[in-house]
Amino acid sequence: MQQTVVDPAYVGENYRDLPADVQYAAGDKVAREHKGGTAKKFVLDDDDSRFWARLKSHVSITMPLCKFLRRHDSSAPAVGKVYHGWFEMGEHLASDTAPYAADAAQKHEERWVYSHSPYFAAAYVLDPEFLDHDHTSNEEVMQGFFDTVEKVAILLKVRSNAEEPGEKYSQSWAARHTAIKSDPLAQSKWDDFPTYPEKSDPEVCAFCSAVNSQLALYKSRKGIFARSWVMDSAKTMPAHLWWDQNGGSTPELQAVARMVLAQPASASICERINSEFEFVKDRRSPPPTAHCPHLPTPTLQRR
Numbered sequence: 001m002q003q004t005v006v007d008p009a010y011v012g013e014n015y016r017d018l019p020a021d022v023q024y025a026a027g028d029k030v031a032r033e034h035k036g037g038t039a040k041k042f043v044l045d046d047d048d049s050r051f052w053a054r055l056k057s058h059v060s061i062t063m064p065l066c067k068f069l070r071r072h073d074s075s076a077p078a079v080g081k082v083y084h085g086w087f088e089m090g091e092h093l094a095s096d097t098a099p100y101a102a103d104a105a106q107k108h109e110e111r112w113v114y115s116h117s118p119y120f121a122a123a124y125v126l127d128p129e130f131l132d133h134d135h136t137s138n139e140e141v142m143q144g145f146f147d148t149v150e151k152v153a154i155l156l157k158v159r160s161n162a163e164e165p166g167e168k169y170s171q172s173w174a175a176r177h178t179a180i181k182s183d184p185l186a187q188s189k190w191d192d193f194p195t196y197p198e199k200s201d202p203e204v205c206a207f208c209s210a211v212n213s214q215l216a217l218y219k220s221r222k223g224i225f226a227r228s229w230v231m232d233s234a235k236t237m238p239a240h241l242w243w244d245q246n247g248g249s250t251p252e253l254q255a256v257a258r259m260v261l262a263q264p265a266s267a268s269i270c271e272r273i274n275s276e277f278e279f280v281k282d283r284r285s286p287p288p289t290a291h292c293p294h295l296p297t298p299t300l301q302r303r
Contacts, residue, residue: 005040061098064089072265075272079265080127080239082120083141086112118144119260126257128234128242131219146208150199152256153207157197169194207252214250223249 004010042051068085072078090112093105121144125135135141162169172194180187197204218225224246225231234242240261247254 001043005043010040057098061093061096061101061104064092073268074266075264075269077238077240077262077264079120079263080123080129080261082265083124084130084133086115116140118147119263121145122148122256123239123260123263125215126243126253126260127239128231129239131221131231131234136219146212148260149208149211149256150204152259153204153211154197154199154201156207156255157201157203169196210252211256214253217250218253 068089071085072082086108090105090108093101093108096104098104121141124130124133124141125145135145158169176193199205217223221231230246233246237245238261240258243254243257243261247257
């Protein structure tokens with residue numbers, strides 16, 4: 001930054017700063033004229049402005065937040081790290097000495113209430129990096145874990161039934177499609193909707209019970225989990241691949257872990273996919289079937 005404000009091209013612009021008593025108000029903010037000169041004064045005159053001290057304080061309090069966002073704003077399957085990452089950020093803000101640390105900690109707490117999901121809690125329990133953490137004494141974490149397990153159990157039963165010939169779900173959806181096709185007003189009715197399993201379904205309960213028993217083996221390091229080198233390998237392997245490799249002795253728990261931990265932590269990948277598709281087809285191009293027959297076929301616009 002110092003190199004920038006003393007660069008000949010920058011200095012050649014003749015940036016000048018107004019006296020300290022000359023300011024103008026813009027709404028509820030007070031701003032200085034000639035911001036280039038103000039920047040030069042701040043960057044080169046540390047004794048008066050304390051610019052670098054404040055900058056160091058700002059970087060200190062925001063760097064862990066920036067690393068957290070960079071880690072999870074991707075397609076990488078890092079969902080197992082979200083819950084503990086939020087906790088670490090809270091601890092960092094609570095211990096920071098920046099003048100606005102208390103306000104930042106309050107914002108962090110409010111955002112966590114908004115962002116918290118049972119899915120994050122389940123991923124936290126299943127991530128082998130945090131095996132030694134005391135999950136069972138945290139009601140919020142365990143409640144989120146079991147809520148997710150029940151949903152996975154229902155999903156797996158539906159998938160299993162869908163593979164059977166003549167299964168009821170396909171038949172119900174086909175009947176509903178026929179009813180809507182003959183009477184469009186039928187789509188506002190609940191008739192012919194498939195009846196999906198609920199948490200009280202015997203097969204769902206049996207699956208959840210098996211997961212609960214196998215979780216106890218995993219948490220107490222029994223069987224294959226007793227080998228130290230197996231657990232140490234979790235430090236270098238993605239969590240869902242670790243369960244692929246080492247969860248065969250706990251098949252129900254493995255199924256939940258592979259499904260949960262393989263997911264990205266944010267939906268930002270969806271936005272990136274939209275951007276990538278712009279390289280394939282530009283939104284300004286008319287559809288191929290919409291052109292006039294007397295004009296040449298429009299070509300796809302590529303960027």
